[in-house]
Every structure is written in structure tokens, then in C-alpha cells.
Amino acid sequence: MSDRALVIGASGGIGDALAEEFTRRGHAVTGLSRRADGLDVTDPASVERVLGGVEGPFARVVVAIGILAPAGRRPEKSLAEIDAKAMAEVMAVNAIGPALILRHLPRLLPREAPAVAAVLTARVGSIGDNRLGGWFSYRASKAAANQIVHTAAIELARTHAKAALVALHPGTVDTPFTAAYRGHQKLDPAEAARRLADVMEGLTPAQTGGFFDHRGEAVPW
Template identity: 70%
Template sequence: MTTDRSDDGTTSHNRALVIGASGGIGAALCAALSERGYDVTGLSRTADGIDFAEPASVTSRLEALSGPFGMILVASGLLAPEGARPEKSLAEIDVSRMAEVMTANAIGPALVLRHAPRLLPRNGRSVVGVLTARVGSIGDNRLGGWYSYRASKAAANQIVHTAAIEIARTHPGALVVALHPGTVATEFTRDYPAHRKVAPAEAAGNLLGVLDGLEPQQTGQFFDWAGKPVPW
């Protein structure tokens, strides 16, 4: 099997790219991958100016990277705009707030996935994981509410599934999946009611464990932190 190498001679198998590296889960994923021996490139809005509302910023940062990366993880996300909360009713829907959530959670990952074919190795196994959320599942929605967040994560799931089909045509060893990390104790979920929140390090370990156990033929699917399929 041929092993793709980057410009500096490192192999794709030990190179990882994490988008959203300054967030709670993103930082934990960077740390966990480093402990595994990966050469990690972490990018974020805070440190690197990647702003999904400004597509040119995504393009410039990602075009500056040289692949291949054996793993690409998109760990960014937005529950609600600053000063707002997820909508509890139709009456709370606001166009500008909904657009901001959709940009962060669906359009942003799509902008990153545009670059995946160039950044992934053509040969051997590779992984692209996009963190979405169980509440983006239409089949699992029994409580209602949270219109923007639910819709944005459902859109992200569709984008991941569609990208997986396209990427498989040129990268047969690539695994492209949506991931539900569970409720993680970060600033993102500070006001989120939950019976149990896991630490970011535990969540990162769970997600990497799930990815370890998946095969390329499972590309395009949606899994939770325990490796169980989530209904669309």
C-alpha cells in the first residue's frame, strides 16, 4: 500500500487537522491526538481568524496548508448567538439569529469539506469527522423547540452524508462521518440542562475511539459517542 507524504516527509497517518481547536472539545481533541503521537494542526477563529461568516478567511487558511492529513475533524459550533437562547417556540424565530446559527453549524463545515479532497491522502484509510448533535436528528426529535440549532445540525448531517458520497469516488479509503459527542461540560453547554455532562477529555477519547472502530464502508453515517448509529 502506498503511503502519502507531506512536503516535510511526514506520513499522512500521523497528521491531523482540527478546526475549532480553541473550543472545549476541539482543544481536548488536539491534546488527545498529540498524546497518540499525531502531528496536530489546530485552527480556530480566535487564534487564526477562521470566520465562517467570511468564506475568504476559510479559503486562505486552508489553501495555505499542505496535505495529506490522515484525520480532519471539525469541532466548531454555535448553540445560539451571543445574548440569545435556542428558540422554544415558533414565535421566537428571528431571521438574523437563525442565519448566524446556520452559518456556524452547517455552512462552515461545508466550507471546510470543500478542501477535504485535496487535503486527504488518495491511498489508505483516512478520517473526516464533523461534530453535529443528536438534536439534529429528525427521527429522534420528540420534544420540539430549538429550531435554528436543530435545523442547522440536520443540514450539517446532510452535507456530511453528501460529501461522503463524492469523496468516496476519488478516496476509497476515506471515512466521512457525522458525530454526536454527547453533552460535554464546556462554555457551550453552560446553561444546557442535562443529567450528566462529560469532561472534554473524556468526550475526545470517546470520539476517537469511535473513529478507530469504523471502516470505510461506514462512510456517510451518523454515530454517537458510544459508536451507535443515530437516526437521520
């Protein structure tokens, strides 16, 4: 099996920690980010240029990109706060961006060896687990990302029988991404990365298309 790992969003708090964790576990890590590589997941041409320049195979692929809300805004607390332009921006980053990246996944994974790919989504994207409401754009974008992952996994299984593609909830991680939300119990990025890497190591092809948290427990759709 290839000992290479690809982390997309490697300059973010979780992405950087995952790159370090995969390195610690013996993977040769390739990291891609907007900061270092000019990867703009809202621009299809940018995704094609940056991902098109990457050659597989990789034993691990993680898509660790996302925003809570557009710059200068916060997640909506009520229906009255919904703004079409802001919602479209969140959807572009959190759902369409991963979909554009996943178009490249079949050629980045080995066809005859085990491999695991994951898109970091969020528990708040679970429709079945939604008890508090609010955060319309973020919830909807992550639910859309979950559906994209599940659908892509069905297609991938036809050509990559030993691979698994899943959605992963990393928990609330202590990064600039969550700095404004002080009431949450947060995980250290290194601990979150360790847990996610453990979950990925334990996945089998039978679990492809699933939605799991950082403990390896299934999350309801």
C-alpha cells in the same frame, strides 16, 4: 498512513481536548481556530485563506465548530421566538461553515491510505429522534450539516476509497458551550475526546456518510 491530524475549532472545549487526545495517540496535530488563525467560517474568503494555507495529507480531520445561538440569545423554545436574522447566523456557522471547510477535504486526505474525517454535529439534529421540539435553528442547522456530510461522503468515496467521512455526536460535553444547561448529564471534555477518537479509529470506508454518537452507535437521521 500519515500520522498527522487536523482539528478545526481547536480553541473550543471539545476541539482543544481532541487536539490533546490525538497528540497523546502519536499524531502530529495542526489546530486551526478563529482565536489563533483568524478563521471565520461565516466568511468564505477567510476559509479559503486559512484552509488554503494548510497542506495534507492528514489521517484524521475533525471539524469542531458551532454555536447554540447568536451572542446574547438562547435557542428558541417555541415557533413564536423564531427570528430570521438569528436563524441565519446559526445556519451560517453550523451548516454553511462546515460545507465551506469540506470543499478542501479531498486535497487534505490521502488518496491511497486509510483516513477518517468527522464533523461534530448533534443528536438534536436527528429528525427521527426529535421528541421534544424547540431549538428550531440549532436543530435545523445540525440536520443540514448532517446532510452536507452525507452528500460530501458520497462524492469523496469516488476518489478516496479508503477514507470515511462521518457526522459525530459528542454527547453533552462540560464546556462553556453548554454552561447554561445544568440539567444535562455532561461528559468531561477529555473523556468525550477519548471516545470520539476511539470511534474514529474503529470506522471503515463502508461506514462513510454515517451519523454516529460518542459510543460508536448509529444515530437515526
